[in-house]
Amino acid sequence: MALLETKDLSIQFGGLKAVDRLNLSIKKGQLYGLIGPNGAGKTTVFNMLTGVYAPTSGTAVLDGVTLNGKSPVEINKLGVARTFQNIRLFGKMSVLDNVRLGFGNSIHYSLFESFFHIGRYRKAEREATEKAMELLKVFNLDGEKDYLASNLPYGKQRRLEIARAMATGPKLLLLDEPAAGMNPNETADLMDTIRFVRDNFDMTILLIEHDMKLVSGICEELTVLNFGTELAKGPTAEVLNNPRVITAYIGEDD
Template sequence: MSDTVLTCENVGIRFGGLQAVKDLNLKINKGELLGLIGPNGAGKTTVFNMITGVYAPTEGDIILNGEKINGFKPHKIVESGIARTFQNIRLFGYLSVLDNVKIAMNKDMKYSILNGMFRTKGYWKEEFEVNSKAMEILKLFDLDNYKQYSANTLPYGQQRKLEIARAMATNPSLLLLDEPAAGMNPTETEELMNTIKFIRDKFGITILLIEHDMKLVLGICERLMVLNYGQVLAEGDPIEVINDEKVINAYLGSGGA
């Protein structure tokens, strides 16, 4: 059986006359941590949106664990094994920390509306199991002591961790992190880097990461892919990639040195 988790074959998308992404060929293997970098507007989040069903690619195929997922709705993508976070935190701010994680497990709940209305034995059994699992996840992220806090009362760094915890609650085989260090101070970024390493090592999960913080990128990524104007500019070993003259020019302009 192949170790390849995700494959993008000649994937592209056009919005009217704008070709946002063109001929993207990407392969990520089980347990790998791949960084997707590039200047603002390079098409990185658009790639995430195609992989997660927000946009349907106009060209090419996206294959997850051997199954073509082109055209799947976002909820179906999650059921297939992909979870993501967003550039801008999208927690349910007025719900508790615990409920934010439990919501992610809704896809696995089996009891019926009637069971829920009448609080049957089956209802309580499932609720107990979900609650226990959610608490285990919160404990892994050192958030269990905040379980009853409203999500929007947490410090910024902990909100980022909660969003990752919620994504992990869907039991994904592939986790997409879209600029998880955005807005963080150096201490929070260091803690985030350790968190990402921890979940990859503990769960053997495959991670695709968009990030501008090069310290974080070089600290955890095993391979980098650079996008520029919607096309792959460079790919390979992180140190070699960031020292590639084409990459330096893309970030700094043709006069950059």
């Protein structure tokens, strides 16, 4: 049984079919890659899955619940969390607070309790802080917990985005170019972290990436998009050797 299933998911902006009849089927616990040349519509797929854009036609179903027509907030509560291609951290908040924000819907106390830090506040906040610190340790950010998020170096900002997404307790994690701008060492670390997250948090991960080393290193299955349509899909090694995929990426021999 697939965790995420899209059926003919399409979106049209005016006359442009940005994504045309995409069929994804991602099993629980899978590390799935969505690749394709620039402008293929990969991020648009993420935006449809998280409710930023409403699909023109087709459906997306997560664990038996249809995602169509739901707001980003509702979809997050259903268990989809994402990162962004152009990092979107809460720059003026501390690293710790960025992660603690993610626990917002899983810790419970009233506004009145936060006014005076009484009642359920103390226990809930202590737990949220502990859990946030655990996550920060996983992403090797615990040393920078009091830094403002905007003061972190680029690679760490990307990792913090993943930590923050994990804090919302997702079933499905969408990573939009997690390795963009990282050097080979940072990318290798990131691959370990992503694998660690999948294994230790029972996470299902769908990621967009251009770094083929990362894709071939950790993704079990791939879907290749080109101009909004599905070019190929299947096990990673098979897809990456597909002549049509190679052509789409590096062009045709003359």
